[in-house]
Amino acid sequence: MDGSVDFYRNFAEYENGFGNVDGELWLGLKYIQELAEQGSTEIRLDMTSSGNVTGHETCPDFKLTEGTNYTLNIGPCTDVKLLYPEAGFDYNNQMPFSTYDRDLDMEIDNCAVSHHGAWWYSMGTFINLNGLYQNDTIAGHYHEGIDFVGLLRTSSMMIRR
Template sequence: MTGGSEVGVTDCLDVQRLHPSSPDGVYRVTLWKSQTAISVYCDMTSSNGGWTVFQNRYDGSEEFYLDLKAYTEGFGNTLAEFWLGLRYIKELADQGNSTLRMEVSAADGSEAYEEWPDFRLGDAPGYKLHVGGNGTGTAGDDSLYFSRFQNGTNFTAKGSTCGNKRRGGWWYDECTLINLNGHYASPGTDSGG
């Protein structure tokens, strides 16, 4: 199925429903509203699978210090490091009840995740972030930092105060330290220098 798009396949959950034994990988889907066919990376193993991945970063090979236009359209390679594109992320989330799942790993090999229900984005150009409820998982959003402070913020990138300061694009609140698209730090370092 990794080649062409099937009728009625609008995200990775649809892929999983039609083909329950599908492996992780790149699949073609047709977005429900715009009918745009795009390639997406599907995580079919984490937490029962069916996750449409919109950001993947693990070695610093892709530049994430880009402007809002790049973040809107998407960049990178879905088989490597990439950002899917805010316009596609919004349409994927708009089709129904969506959950945002973040997975992170540390230089020592430890891994953690957090999930937030009722994930959606506002209209362009700001793509205001909305998550409902509190995060649950192993990453420990104990202070509710993401759900409290990022919730309701616009996405900004290179060319904005926080985008320039944090060298990336994100739903920044006062240039927060939650910055999964910021300057890539080499494992085991604090600065990435």
């Protein structure tokens, strides 16, 4: 929302959660996983680019696979309002969650380090909602489906049953 919380964190912090419920917050992978296990769940990503372009995508059947890798599982995203739908969240499906201290992506280099964040990286990503906020020198907080070359001003991830 405003860069007040640094999202460049280790795996334990992402697992347990951090931030402020009244501002920028990461709920925690173990809590997200627990909520998603309680029934059919969908996830929605909402974004606004630095150029004021807005977009969202909604994906059904959201869950994080049991175990400590928190592998992303989503159904085909529907209700996709993106300028570039091919650069959507589907690309990250079936990927484990990676951080700078736990490299689980498919790249030789650690994507969490090169993108200064943590995410379900594959061979890179089109989305980095946990990246460095508003920084032009590092591939930071972005969603290429909203603005292929621009950064995000705001982003949120919401789940519901």
